[in-house]
Amino acid sequence: MADKEWDLKFADVELDGNTFIVNSQINYKDLEKDHKDQIKKLNKDSQNTLKELFAKKRIKEEEVNNISKQELIIFFDTLTGKKPAPAATVAATTSTERAAYRDVDVRDDLKNKFDVRVDERLEIKSKHDGEIAESTISGLLRVMNNGNKNRIWDIDIELTDSEKTNLEEKKIHILDLDPQEDWAQDYTIDVKEVKTPLQIEEEINATPEAEEASQTFVLNQEHEPLFKIILNNTSEAAINDIELIKDIPSVFDKLSNINESIGKAKKDGDKLRWEIEELNSGQSATLEFTMKITPDGKEPISSGQIEVKYSILGNTFSGMDVDYVDGYTDNIYYVDRDERDEEPDVWDCKFIFKNRSEFPIKLIDVDLRAGDYNTEEQVVDLGPQLDPDVILNPGEEWESQSWSIESEDLPKFGKNVQFTIIGDVVNQLSATVMIEPIEMPVFSLEGKKEFSETEIASYRETEIVATTTVNATGSASVEKFHIEDKVPTHFIVEDTEKVKITVNGKELDHSKMSFSFKPSQESEATKTMNIDVEGILDQVGPLVDEATIILTYPLKAVNPVVGDEIEAGVLFQAITEDGSVIELLIESPLTELVIVQVRRRVTDGRIIQQGRTKGQYNIIIIHKNRGDAAEVNKVFEEIIPENFSLISANPEPEKAGDKLTWTFEEIKPDEEIEIEFTIEGSGDYKARDAQKSFRG
Structure with missing residues (x-):
């Protein structure tokens, strides 16, 4: 026959000794969903036992230790509506186990002032895309006597799963701690890869009204960007006390439309503060808000740094835990021995333990023997009365059931009393994450227009090339170009098929371009060539x-007149997918184009003089530019006659066999130049050959 039975709506549960037998109609996931708060109060072993018992909808058996047995009795009693016994305990263990700390207080009235803390701190600096740029992990093991009057002594701590730390000893002994004294040990943690329990993501859309998200602002245009911050708990534990602080750069104003899925967010000076008490495992939280900005410069806009702080109770990054903690403090215990009135030499005995300290105490075992403790004769076994263990608050006492003994003399007992103060073990991971801001570009256009020539002759047909270069800073989803290009008086664009537009060197499809002229294309008056280009994104x-956009086309001058006013400005518009227009106006070309009256008038002369010796002749070439335009790259050439050789020349010519060449980069109007060289005949030379001029 079972020791205890529970008839639940969803399961039949029996307890036979230390074995629970469950015939369940639900699985553990359903059990946890309906009884989450009660399960959270159980220690880890008890929770794991429940997972096994309710793993599948069938009969399951699990043997448990005394700790889990008592906790699960209370758990199933609670589910059936029974009140737990007032002496319910935190844990029960044999003298060899000595486990004394409690994961959860079963008695809510325990007044604990003895803490063992495993605090680990994670500090991360990450880029905006989540990539970790820098991280540090540190740990602190701390034992604290938070009492005001009682010392704690003979403290033993045993650690488990400390392999990732630099702590060499798993067992730690502390001689004593006075009131308000603590003991601490720093340690380091070695992990190959840092993964944050809380994923943090920020999305920014400068143009939320558009179909495509953009992080680019347009110069001198008002924007109301949408900011969205997403927190996702990827750990197996709840994350507590989340505080997110978002810097608001001074270029933004009118923070509004704050909408948080959980928690509370509010503006705090130049920051936005979002606080969440708890984010469960697998749960996400979202914060949205808008601000306004009108960029008045081309400098990138900072999105603002994000700092997030949070903690996870019952969790550490290294996985280290405290296996058990025990210690001693002020106490008193004794045995009452009352001789019976009607039965001399028969004694009624009772063991009493008083907690005279300010700490909760757990009474683990009492071993009473006749005479002194070294005797093998056990007088009474109080163990069954201490299962479950007795827990006493400060000032409380515990009395055993009485037992009787026959003795002519006053009975004496050897006593071995095992007890410990109860320590709260708190594992906590605290994290601080700093997320770098991103620099969001301001989209702007700069450009210039140039001509391939600076001067063209009047009354002549001359072809030049017009080039407009536009440099785009920032990023934008541009769908169209609209260009209004001024064509000067007496100039025409003969063939629009020769108009070429490239973006970063890639030529755009000419079939996607449309052209119009006002007035007509053939008119010699100043006109505007309108170009519309579709499908830029595609x-x-x-x-x-x-990005660099280049527009080039041939431009033909038709009988230009000196004094023609050259109007050649350009209006360039980039039209984004959402209809925003980014505009650039180039009022005048970088190259000044001048119409000049070019009429060529020159004078060329040649002087032959006898040299200093017989057979030598000095030749002087004279050239004067009498025109109204400079001569550019003017070339003079001479051939040394047969049987003559060059003696000297000024300026020095280029020589190629018998050929002499002089090149002048520019001969200005009314400028005269002279070339002088000396030749000398030998052998059968003819002096008249020196009279010949080759080309000039």
Whole structure:
């Protein structure tokens, strides 16, 4: 016959000795969903036992230790509506186990002032995309006597799963701790890869009204960007006391539309503060808000740093835990021995233990023997009365059931009393995460227009090339170009098929371009050539930082007149996918184009003089530019006659066999130049050959 039975709505439960037998109609997931708060009060062993018992919808058996046995009795009593016995205990153990700390207080009235803390701290600096740039992990094992009057002595601590730390000893002994004294040991943690329990993501959309998200602002245009921060708990434990602080750069104003899925967010000066008490395992939280900004410069806009602090109770990064803690403090215990009135030499005895300290005490075992403790004769076994263990608050006492003994003399007992103060073991991971801001570009356009020539002759047909270069800073999803290009008086664009537009060197599809002129294309008056280009996104994708757009086409001058006013400005518009227009106006070309009256008038002369010796001749070439325009790259060439050799020349010519060449980069109007060289004949030379001029 079972020791205890529970008839639950979803299961039949029996206890036979230390074995629980469960015939369940639900699994553990359903059990946890309906009784989460009660399960949280159990220690880890008891929770694992429940997972096994309710793993599947069938009969399961699990043997448990005394600790889990008592906790699960209370658990199933609670589910059936029974009140736990007032002497319910935290844990029960044999003298060899000595486990004294409690994961959860079963008695809510325990007044504990003895703490053992495993505090681990994770500090992370991460980039905006979540990549960890820098991380440090440190740990602190701390034992604290938070009492005000009683000393704690003979403290023993045993650690488990400390392999990832630099702690060499798993067993720690502390001689004593006075009131308000603590003992601490720093340690380091060695992990190959740091993974944060709380994933943090920030999404920023400068143009939330558009179909495609963008992190680019347009110069001198008002924006109301949408900020979205997402927190996701990827750990197996709840994350507590989350505090997120978002810096608000001074370029933003009018923080509004704050919407948080859980917790509370509010503006605090130049920061936005979001606080969440608890985020359960697998749970996400979202914060959305908007701000306004009108960029007045091309400097990138900082999104603002994010700092997140949080803690996880019952969890450590290293996995280290405290296996047990025990210690001693002020106490008193004794045995009452009352001789019976009607039965001399028969004694009624009772063991009494008083907690005279300010700490909760757990009474583990009492071994009473006749005479002194070294005798093998055990008088009474109080063990069954201490199962479950007795826990006493400060000032409380415990009395055993009485027993009788016959003795002519006053009975004497050897006593071995095992007890410990109860320590709260708190494992906690605290984290601080700093997320770097991103620099969001401001989209702007700069450009120039140039001509391939600086001067063209009047009354002549001359072809030059017009080039407009536009440099885009920032990123934008540009769908269209609209260009209004001024064509000067007496100039025409003969063939629009020769108009070429490239983006970062890639030529755009000419079939996606449309052209119009006002007035007509053939008019010699100043006119505007309108160019519209569709499908930019499909052809080259979004314009990214430092994109270069180049427009080139041939421009033909038709009988230009000196004094013509050259109007050649350009209006360039980049139209984004959401309809925003980014505009660049180039009022005048970088190259000044001048119409000049070019009429060529020159004078060329040649002087032959006898040299210093017989057979030598000095030749002087004279050239004067009498025109109204400079001569550029003017070339003079001479051939040394047969049987003559060059003696000297000024300036020095280029020589190629008998050929002499002089090149002048520029001969200005009214400028005269002279070339002088000396030749000398030998053998059968003819002096008249020196009279010949080759080319000049």
